[in-house]
Amino acid sequence: MTTKRYRFSRFFNIQPSLFAAKRISLVVADYYRADRGDRIQFRIKLLMNAPKHLLLPTAFALAILCLVAWVAARPNIISYHSETTExxxxxxxxxxxxxxxxxxxxxxxxxxxxxxxxxxxxxxxxxxxxxxxxxxxxxxxxxxxxxxxxxxxxxxxxxxxxxxxxxxFAARLGDAFVDPVAEDLKPHQRERFRRWLGKSLQQGTAYSEIAREMIAAHGVFADRPATTFVSLELSLGDQAAERLAARTSRAFLGQRIDCAQCHDHPFAEWTQPQFEGLAAYYGQVQFRDARVQDTHSRPFVIEDDRAQEERTVAPEVPFDSQWISDGKHLRAQLATWVTHTENRRFxxxxxxxxxxxxxxxxxxxxxxxxxxxxxxxxxxxxxxxxxxxxxxxxxxxxxxxxxxxxxxxxxxxxxxxxxxxxxxxxxxxAWAVFPVTELSPQQMFRAMQQAAAVKTLRAENANTFSAIRRYEQQDRFVNDYGIASDAEDAQASTIPHTVQRLSGNFTRQLSNATLLTAPGRIAVMSTDATTCLENCYLACLSRRPMPDERKHFLPQFAGNLNRRANAVEDVYWTLFNSAEFCWNH
Amino acid sequence: MSQPPLDRRDLLKWATGLGMSFAIPGLDLRAAERRGEERPRSLITLWLSGGPSQLETWDPHPGTKIGGPTQAIATSTPDVKIASSFPRLAEQMHHLSVIRSLVSKEGDHERATYLVKTGFRTDPTLRHPSVGAIVAHALPNKRLEIPPVISLGYDNHLSRGGFLGGRFDALRVRQPGSSENDMRAWLAEPRQQRRLSNLDVVTQAFTRGRKVVVDRTMHVQNLDAALKMMNSDQLKAFRLDDEPEAARTAYGDSNFGLGCLVARRLIEQGVRAVEVTLQNFDTHNNNFGQHNELATSLDPAFAALLEDLHERDLLASTVVLCLGEFGRTPKINGANGRDHWPAGFSCLLGGGNLRSGMLLGATDPTGERKTPEDPIPIPDLYATVLKGMGIDPTHQINTSIGRPIRYSDGTPIDRLLDG
Known part of the structure; x- marks a missing residue:
């Protein structure tokens, strides 16, 4: 029974909402106790109309709830291989x-x-x-x-x-394969894709297998989340095969073969026919009735801008065609080539x-x-x-x-x-020193939020409401801070962002010393000023204060609890705004 | 309502700028120095997000099969008629020119927005700066303590600095004029000072053994600039408490209207590019109802903005541009809506060195011919806008990938430029 409840609560945090429902029903019961006359009337009504108006919908709702709970509670068994020992x-x-x-x-x-x-x-x-x-x-x-x-x-x-x-991690890696801000990508589809990728990585599924699934899977995304890789480009319409060829070579081979779409690549040896040959592998795939599927015997036709005519292009890989093995359809063949053991680029x-x-x-x-x-x-x-x-x-x-x-x-x-x-x-x-790099917007948000909590923040430990709130906050924060897709050029260090960190609501809420936040708890629980300062440093910077910092800060902690709480708030604010917090080092 | 008390700084300002301030009442002194054509240029973009229908805005075809129920009204420019849901704007049309033949190849929101906000098609090797960022780059304003590019309203595709750098990313203010995005320092002075001195100590500790790297982060410089901004007088351009009630009413008390009012205040402070977004133009269904609804925000705000800029003698130094990422199909679909249409859509533009009262291009009233008369690609539009602001569109920037790129690849449209 315990295991079942445990599993239950891990999923969509159903348990807290059930508690909430129970609480509401108690309130309702109270209400009826208070208004006796009304209650009797209501009962009569209920009895008279119950079969068609209340019982059926209730039963239906309950059935749905049970079904959802059953589905949700099912596939939650993952075995984690321990690698360290072996x-x-x-x-x-x-x-x-x-x-x-x-x-x-x-x-x-x-x-x-x-x-x-x-x-x-x-x-x-x-x-x-x-x-x-x-x-x-x-x-x-x-x-x-x-x-x-x-x-x-x-x-x-x-x-x-x-x-x-x-x-x-899976989200960041997944961004290489599925553009997270693409117009047609629904948030739940994106999450589904990321979860699939993450779980596959956690289970130790071979990366070649993961790549094959993305390139060649067919079906609907709910069942095969990897199809998002293909379906997203297909849903954007024209030139889907070309875009898929480009994405495949960029994501899986680290090569920009798509520059050859319009002209031969200036540095590498890619040529336009090579690119078109690669694109032809995606010439048969279609996105119909929400399914990714392949139509055999469909020739791949390209509109030639210069010659003003259409030409049929046969599938051909740009190098080492001997790696191709038979597959059910063209994409499956391409997948074997991309992931071939000898394909060093992959x-x-x-x-x-x-x-x-x-x-x-x-x-x-x-x-x-x-x-x-x-x-x-x-x-x-x-x-x-x-x-x-x-x-x-x-x-x-x-x-x-x-x-x-x-x-x-x-x-x-x-x-x-x-x-x-x-x-x-x-x-x-020469990698002779660890690089100092800016935290991505997601890291920044999560690190700030984590520093403001003593316990580890995990989705399964949060209730539904705080999870939704957190999701919204993150969405907004990441949006304001930079666009997720180009994490490489998103900068958190612009002036408006700095203003936001210096005086924005988010910083203010998180550094506030209340009984629910880490700053408040640290102020109350720490035995003395030194420990108090140390805890702030550990929570924010994962290190202890250096002697000169200690000397500077400790006098601020003197006095009653109120003053100490203020001092903790100040330290938190200071550390949130420090380069050390904002840059990985 | 009582007057806010004057502090020493204000008093000094009043004393030094007395003569000027009386000549131009109701304005901040620092920004009021120069007016008319001498003033450095600014750009206000009214961004109609989702793709407005040309047929329900600046290119109506009443009485035709494609026109739907939309009626047209005459405007202060002879021969130019616009949709009847814009009566106030119709009276201000002599400040503007109309292009009815913008063409692009992008029919997807994301890609089209990229093109129409930057003047370039998406390129996987680099991100182009928004036109606002280009303007801010070309016309730096040393006295400006707030960001030079500002986006007001709910904008899903934030204008970015691209290869010009993050400092040209737009500062986004979702609810212009509300106190929610108050950027002023809020702590009592002694505590703020204590926090800042704390920060010095922590920065010193982190800089030990990493000097070059920490310098490169620009963290300290950014902090200084941010603090300067938080304590800047110019921030009051974001607040509307000193605007008379009449101004708010004239602009229409919508989020977009307040955005236009704040936009005017911002360019008075010398902000180079302000974008005000009005969303929900993606009318795949209920096209006509939705456009009428949106016109109640757009019409008063746009008209009041033009009137206001004109009265304050700011129109000669401010280019105003109103457009969205594409237009909508002549064909009315089954849901009484219109779908995406990048082949022949409209925009309004005026101010700066741009000629007003012009009408360019025409779409086919039967909706059968796809290409409009006198097609104008988006890059040409921006080459014109830049030229209208006294910026050379052929100016080249060296990007980090080693490829020099022009401010705009288009050809300016001479008919829209003065002399």
Whole structure:
């Protein structure tokens, strides 16, 4: 019974709303007790009309409710594979290969990498990258209490299994495949797609499998969320095949073959016929009756602007056509080619994207315009990661673990070379220092909200109302701060944004010391001023104050509780507005 | 209503600007210095989001199969008739010119909005700046303490700075004139000071060992600029408490009307580009009812804005442009609505160096011919608007991807430009 209720409550937070319904019914009962005369009259009415007016609809509503609850409670069983135990040593070996390549660069340029970063700092990076927020005070306590030497690895596994991983990491990665602000994309479809992607990653579904599903799946999105990749472009009308070819090569191969749509690519070897051949693979797919489906025997016809005539184009891949194997339809054939084990571009592209999500800066930017891979005898970091990925069932969890174990992820973001622009640039380019990058709007929102709560904020811990409120707040915040689709060029550091952080309602609400917010609780619960200040720092910046900060702040905490609460509010405001909070480091 | 007390600063301002202020009553002194053509230009865009129907606005075809129930009325420009739901605007039409033959190839809201807000089609390699951002870039205003590009109203596609940078992103104010978006500093001075000195300490700690990187974030400069803005006198352009009730009434007490009023106040402060959005023009069903409803907001606001700009001698320095991402089909669909139509739609423009009283292009009254007479692509419209503001549209910007890009790729329409 307990398990059932637990599962029940996790889904759509039905339990709190049931409680609410119960409460309402009690109130109604009270009401009728008070007005006895009315009640009797009402009962008579009820009895007379009950069969057709009340009982049926009630029964119907109940039936629907039961049905929804049953459906919602069903597929909630995910087994999380624990990776740390089986793969710890193996991960280290892969990471060492990356480290060796990095070391080579450092030696070549005779640069000294930065010192190792503090564990708590790495922990903050990890949380920001995987669950999209700074760690909660609660999590920091648990992390610090954990004596095991491989705690970062364990937490990596834990964060990947976290529901926030689906909300954040899968959403960011998913944006590469499905444009989140496309006009025709309904929010619930977008969420469905992200959830599918997130759950697939959490279950360790091979990335090649995930890509195949996106390229070749057919059906309706509710059943096969991956079809959104195809259906979104199809619903936009003209030139869908061309757009799909472009998106496929950008998203999965990190190549801008679509420049060849109008002219041959100026740098790479792509030509217009190559692009058209690729597009022809999407020539048979259609979006009809809300289903993505393929019509065989439909030729792919292109309108030639110059010749003013139509031509039929046969499907053809731009290179290595021997990777193509038979498939039910053209898209399935294309999928085998894209995800083929020897297609280095495919795994290099995803390694680059995940590197970018983990370190804030992709190994090569822009992520969709990678140079051609160099000779296989001269592998670079992306090759090492790609090979390792292929050897481990294309499991992206594995890739994340390897990246987390590399030195690049664990170096400090401080270095004496950062006193001078030129040497700074050199060290940054060689990954000899952890890059300082701006938090994305989502990270910013989530980190601020998390800092204002002592406990870890997860959707399954919130009730429906606070979840909706949070969703709305986030939507508005992210919208004001920058557009989700171009996270790379969305800037949170413009002046209006700064004003918003300095005096906006959001900051004001979150830094307010009440009994419900972390600032209030920290002010009340901390035993002395030093602990109080320390807690503020841990909650916001995941570190303890430095001596000069301590010296500056502590006098502000003197006096009664009221003054202390004010001081906490001031510290929170200060830290929210600090570069250290707004930039990953 | 009592007068707000004067502080020392106000008093000084009054003393120094006395003569001027009497010449032009009711205006802020700092912005009132220059009027007429000498004033640097500003752009006000009235953005009709969703795609307004040309047939229910500036290009009615009453009595035809495609015209629907919409009637036309004569305006202060001879030979130009507009839909009868715009009686007040009809009296101000001599300030404007009409283009009835805008053409584009984008029939999807998102892509069309991108084109009509930037003058360029979407390009996966870079994001183009909005026309407002281009204007702000071309005509910098050093004295401005608030953002140079401002968007008023519910705008789903925020105008961005694109490759010109985030500082040209529009500042969005959803409910113009309301206190909700009050950007003034709200804390008591000593506490605010304490917080700022706290911030110095934390910044110092973070800068240790990261000097170059922290400098690059521009965090400190942004904070300074933000604080300057929060304490700026110019912020009062956002508030309407000193506007007479009559002004609010004239503009129509709608969110859009208040937006137009705030827009006028903002350009008086030297804001370069203000966009006021009126949404819900996507009338796939109930096209006529919906357009009539929207006209009750658009007509008074637009008319009052023109009148006001003219009276204050600001029209010669302000280009006003009214358009949406596309027009709507001549064919009336089964739901009594009209669908997307980028082939032949209308806009109104005037002010600045633009010639008024002109009528360009014509659409087919039978709705059968798709291409209008004298088709004008969107880039040409913006080359004209920029030229009308004294900006050279061929000026090139070096983008970060190494490709130089012009302010506009269009050709200015000489007929719309003075001399």
């Amino acid at each position: 793969g710890g040593k193996d991960v280290a070996m892969a990471a060492d290969q990356v480290n060796a390549l990095l070391q080579e660069t450092w030696t070549d340029y005779s640069i000294e990498p930065a010192a190792g970063a503090d564990d708590l700092q790495v922990y903050r990076r990890l949380a920001l990258a995987l669950v999209g927020t700074a760690p909660s005070l609660e999590e920091i306590r648990r992390f610090e209490a954990d004596p095991s030497p491989d705690r970062l690895q364990q937490w990596t596994t834990r964060f990947i299994s976290d529901s926030r991983f689906v909300e954040y 795994r290099r592209a995803i390694a680059n994207r995940v590197w970018g999500l983990m370190l804030g800066r992709a190994f090569i930017t822009p992520v969709d315009d990678l140079p051609d891979p160099s000779s296989p005898d001269d592998p670079d970091v992306l090759d090492v990661l790609a090979t390792d990925l292929a050897n481990h069932g294309d499991d992206l969890r594995r890739l994340i673990h390897v990246i987390v174990a590399t030195r690049a992820f664990n170096l400090a973001s401080t270095h004496e070379a950062l006193e001078d622009e030129e040497s700074a640039q050199q060290h940054e380019e």
